[in-house]
Amino acid sequence: MENRDPIPDSGPIVRVLSIILGVALFGILATAVLDLDVEATGLTDTVMERIGESGVDHPPTAVLLNFRAYDTWLEVAVLLLAAWGALVLRQATRLPEQPAARSPGPVLDWLVRMLIPLAIVTGVYLLWRGTDAPGGAFQAGAVIGAALLLLRLSGYRSIGLFSAAWLRGSLLAGFAGFMAIATLLFITGWTFLEYPPAWAGLIIVIVELLITWSVAVSFVALFVAARPDDSATEPVGGER
Amino acid sequence: MSLVGIWVILIPLICGLAAFAVGGRSSRVIGLIGAGLTFLLSGLLVLHVWQSGVWIYQLGGWDVPLGISLRADGLSAFLIGMTGAVGLGISLYAVRYFEALTPGPSQDPSAALRTGSGRGEESGAGDSPEAERGGTEVWLPGASYWPLWMLLWASLNVLFLSNDIFNLYVGLELLTLASVALIILQREQAAIVAGLRYLLAAFLGSMAYLLGVALIYADAGVLDLGLLADAELTGTATQVAGGLMAVGLLLKAALFPLHFWLPAAHSSAPAPVSAALSALVVKGAFYLLIRLWFEVFESAGTVSVEQMIGGLGAVAIVVGSFQAIRQERLKLMIAYSTVAQVGYLFIMIPLAGSFGDPEASWRFEAWTGGLYHALSHGFAKASMFLAAGVLLSALGHDRVWHLAGSASRFPVIYLSFGIAGMSLMGLPPSAGFVGKWLMLRSAVESGQWWWVVILLVGGLLTAGYVAIVLSQALQHDVDEHTEPHPVPKLMTVMVFALAAMSLLLGLRAAEPLELLEIGAPFQTLMSVVED
Numbered sequence: 001m002e003n004r005d006p007i008p009d010s011g012p013i014v015r016v017l018s019i020i021l022g023v024a025l026f027g028i029l030a031t032a033v034l035d036l037d038v039e040a041t042g043l044t045d046t047v048m049e050r051i052g053e054s055g056v057d058h059p060p061t062a063v064l065l066n067f068r069a070y071d072t073w074l075e076v077a078v079l080l081l082a083a084w085g086a087l088v089l090r091q092a093t094r095l096p097e098q099p100a101a102r103s104p105g106p107v108l109d110w111l112v113r114m115l116i117p118l119a120i121v122t123g124v125y126l127l128w129r130g131t132d133a134p135g136g137a138f139q140a141g142a143v144i145g146a147a148l149l150l151l152r153l154s155g156y157r158s159i160g161l162f163s164a165a166w167l168r169g170s171l172l173a174g175f176a177g178f179m180a181i182a183t184l185l186f187i188t189g190w191t192f193l194e195y196p197p198a199w200a201g202l203i204i205v206i207v208e209l210l211i212t213w214s215v216a217v218s219f220v221a222l223f224v225a226a227r228p229d230d231s232a233t234e235p236v237g238g239e240r
Numbered sequence: 241m242s243l244v245g246i247w248v249i250l251i252p253l254i255c256g257l258a259a260f261a262v263g264g265r266s267s268r269v270i271g272l273i274g275a276g277l278t279f280l281l282s283g284l285l286v287l288h289v290w291q292s293g294v295w296i297y298q299l300g301g302w303d304v305p306l307g308i309s310l311r312a313d314g315l316s317a318f319l320i321g322m323t324g325a326v327g328l329g330i331s332l333y334a335v336r337y338f339e340a341l342t343p344g345p346s347q348d349p350s351a352a353l354r355t356g357s358g359r360g361e362e363s364g365a366g367d368s369p370e371a372e373r374g375g376t377e378v379w380l381p382g383a384s385y386w387p388l389w390m391l392l393w394a395s396l397n398v399l400f401l402s403n404d405i406f407n408l409y410v411g412l413e414l415l416t417l418a419s420v421a422l423i424i425l426q427r428e429q430a431a432i433v434a435g436l437r438y439l440l441a442a443f444l445g446s447m448a449y450l451l452g453v454a455l456i457y458a459d460a461g462v463l464d465l466g467l468l469a470d471a472e473l474t475g476t477a478t479q480v481a482g483g484l485m486a487v488g489l490l491l492k493a494a495l496f497p498l499h500f501w502l503p504a505a506h507s508s509a510p511a512p513v514s515a516a517l518s519a520l521v522v523k524g525a526f527y528l529l530i531r532l533w534f535e536v537f538e539s540a541g542t543v544s545v546e547q548m549i550g551g552l553g554a555v556a557i558v559v560g561s562f563q564a565i566r567q568e569r570l571k572l573m574i575a576y577s578t579v580a581q582v583g584y585l586f587i588m589i590p591l592a593g594s595f596g597d598p599e600a601s602w603r604f605e606a607w608t609g610g611l612y613h614a615l616s617h618g619f620a621k622a623s624m625f626l627a628a629g630v631l632l633s634a635l636g637h638d639r640v641w642h643l644a645g646s647a648s649r650f651p652v653i654y655l656s657f658g659i660a661g662m663s664l665m666g667l668p669p670s671a672g673f674v675g676k677w678l679m680l681r682s683a684v685e686s687g688q689w690w691w692v693v694i695l696l697v698g699g700l701l702t703a704g705y706v707a708i709v710l711s712q713a714l715q716h717d718v719d720e721h722t723e724p725h726p727v728p729k730l731m732t733v734m735v736f737a738l739a740a741m742s743l744l745l746g747l748r749a750a751e752p753l754e755l756l757e758i759g760a761p762f763q764t765l766m767s768v769v770e771d
Contacts, residue, residue, distance in 0.1 A: 032455055032480035042461045046306050070299045070308045074398065074410045077253075078417060081391060084260075084384070085421035089432070091379045093263065168260060176257050183250060192246045193300040 055200025057132040064136070065204045069193045073182070076175045076211055083171050083218040086225035093164035095224045112154045119147035127212050131201070137174075137208040141215025148220045159220045171221065174214030178207050244288055245295055245312050248281040248320065249397050256390030263383050268335055271386030275331035278393060282324025286755065289317035294759040296403070304404075304464040311403035311466070313759025315611065318752060319400050319527055322615050326519050326622045327393050329738045333626050334389070334512035336728035338382030340633065381425045381510070388425075392418035392516065399524050403465045405453050405536075408528055412449065412492070416442040419521050422513040423505055434504035441491060441501040445525070448488030455481035468536045482537045489532075492525035495549070495586055496556035499579045503563075506578060507571040511629020514571065518578045519622035523614050526585055533589065534607070534761045543595050550590035554694040556583030561701030565708065570628045570638040573705055574621070581617045581664060584679075584698065585610050587691055591682045592762070602682040604762040608753055609678025615752065616671030616742050620660035623738035627653045627660075630731050634724035640712060647713035649724060652732050654713045656739035661706030663742040665699045671745035674753075 054062035130136030255274025259267035395414035423435035560580030567573040588610030666676035
């Protein structure tokens with residue numbers, strides 16, 4: 001099989017059928033949505049009633065990290081599997097260095113120097129804000145991941161510096177840390193994924209911190225590992 | 241003891257992560273420990289449900305509807321037990337399988353084992369540019385196999401135990417991603433194409449399911465299966481949601497004509513992965529479908545829809561079997577056989593559905609029959625794929641017409657293949673017979689004679705492709721000129737053990753059937769285990 005098959009051109013019948021199918025699906029979904037009760041609040045009231053016991057003040061954070069922590073914990077595993085799958089595709093234990101070190105012009109250079117600290121501060125702020133306002137691990141991780149990516153794209157060394165063990169450790173940190181805390185508490189007699197009320201806030205911050213780092217590295221790993229031809233070029237490092 | 245349901249999820253995850261962290265060759269030791277422990281815990285969970293009935297656990301101490309609950313009834317325990325036993329067999333086989341793949345100092349690793357292309361394509365770690373680089377660690381397929389396989393196993397247990405429709409979605413995602421990563425493990429072109437196609441099909445299925453979850457939550461305001469079952473949902477939104485979820489899950493369970501992704505994906509993966517995909521992963525989506533169908537959307541199913549799904553199952557049996565007969569490569573034949581066998585599972589829907597008297601005992605018979613068929617298929621199909629893996633490693637190919645005379649070299653492999661085939665055909669005294677017998681009885685009692693015809697025809701067609709392989713293997717004139725590579729004994733032993741299980745479960749069916757009664761969504765007043 002060829003590597004880059006052109007996408008076969010679908011005939012007019014397939015196209016017309018696709019349009020009909022799409023319109024029909026839209027119609028069905030629209031009917032269903034119009035049928036819904038617009039006043040319905042779902043579980044919002046239940047969440048607000050018990051948010052005081054959760055250790056945080058922001059309802060989505062309380063739901064994600066405490067009431068339905070099981071979902072979030074497994075979602076972090078989904079992310080880990082996605083990043084790991086990309087590494088399997090490359091058959092690599094670590095990520096390649098930038099193929100060729102470009103020399104960024106003075107403008108780019110200045111911009112990167114300005115943006116990286118800003119991105120880190122923004123990321124940490126988003127993480128911290130998550131306890132009482134929109135924000136949290138996934139958003140913070142995305143911002144910090146973007147900073148790592150910006151470094152890489154402008155010719156600086158970033159993710160390629162990670163040794164195999166560091167890369168694995170970073171990808172695992174969120175899921176494994178979450179699991180370690182939950183398992184320790186579980187062994188000492190708590191319900192699985194239950195936090196001692198006095199410690200709930202602290203545990204949530206620690207878990208979010210670890211998830212942030214894993215999310216950031218996973219995003220970069222997905223971006224870097226998904227590029228097809230980097231591996232053909234020898235790594236160039238140490239120029240900067 | 242009552243916490244065994246948590247450990248059966250935690251242990252494979254812990255061992256999977258440990259295998260991740262360690263990397264390299266030692267990951268298989270951790271993987272094996274994980275497999276052994278998970279097997280034991282699965283057994284304990286079955287025992288616990290058997291002795292104390294349905295197990296329910298509120299995660300984080302939050303009650304539903306705020307939190308998520310886990311629940312193990314007879315059905316969950318039945319499938320976790322199956323996964324535990326099949327999983328252990330696959331793991332023991334995989335130790336030797338991936339050992340042979342590890343590049344040694346002198347031999348070319350890709351020559352020893354090939355996954356399934358059999359066309360001499362590039363394979364193995366030999367063409368990996370990253371392997372040379374970095375100095376510290378070489379990429380090994382085995383080192384990635386163990387963590388991914390442990391995560392896959394854990395995600396199956398997550399799925400079987402979850403009692404929350406959103407959490408079930410997360411479980412499905414875990415299952416899909418672990419499967420895809422395992423399919424592409426050896427980085428053959430064919431496997432990558434098949435893996436990507438599988439990923440896209442499975443994601444489409446997941447998205448349809450998730451859309452359904454969103455609509456149900458908007459309509460009912462809860463996500464817990466138990467609360468949803470009590471809510472008696474009848475609105476348009478719920479019906480649309482049910483339809484979306486059903487289509488998404490049918491795609492993942494590969495019911496005809498949504499099976500298009502299956503043969504390539506299941507046949508191009510390494511043998512222990514093919515076995516897990518066909519024996520276990522397909523059952524995950526099937527499990528979720530019948531869970532929702534008979535417990536949440538109970539009132540929504542109409543006779544015509546049920547008959548239509550059964551009809552698709554019937555077409556799957558005929559088309560899948562004919563395709564299997566036509567295949568030239570053994571692994572593809574076995575993969576098409578899975579398409580056909582999945583068809584049998586869905587004959588359960590019209591038989592156990594709303595046709596006729598709602599109190600009738602044939603419903604429970606059909607439901608248990610279908611599940612028993614799933615059980616027997618789990619063991620038999622795992623054995624078949626592992627057998628194909630042995631032949632592929634030994635001979636370097638799996639072309640059916642070039643297996644002539646190889647039975648004298650691999651007597652145990654073909655004996656196992658025959659036993660597993662017997663179970664797929666539904667011949668007594670195999671486990672496949674028990675499942676088919678229960679479904680036949682249900683069809684006769686409910687007066688849906690047309691399913692009797694298809695169940696019998698399907699058995700004959702299955703006999704067709706099993707006979708092709710065996711008759712080739714038993715020929716006198718030997719086709720092979722070269723000496724086959726030696727294959728580790730443990731691999732052969734596991735092929736036989738799994739086939740033997742598919743036979744033994746037919747001889748001793750009373751207990752597993754009784755297990756299914758615990759928390760079953762049907763009237764079980766009339767005992768059906770007297771056979």
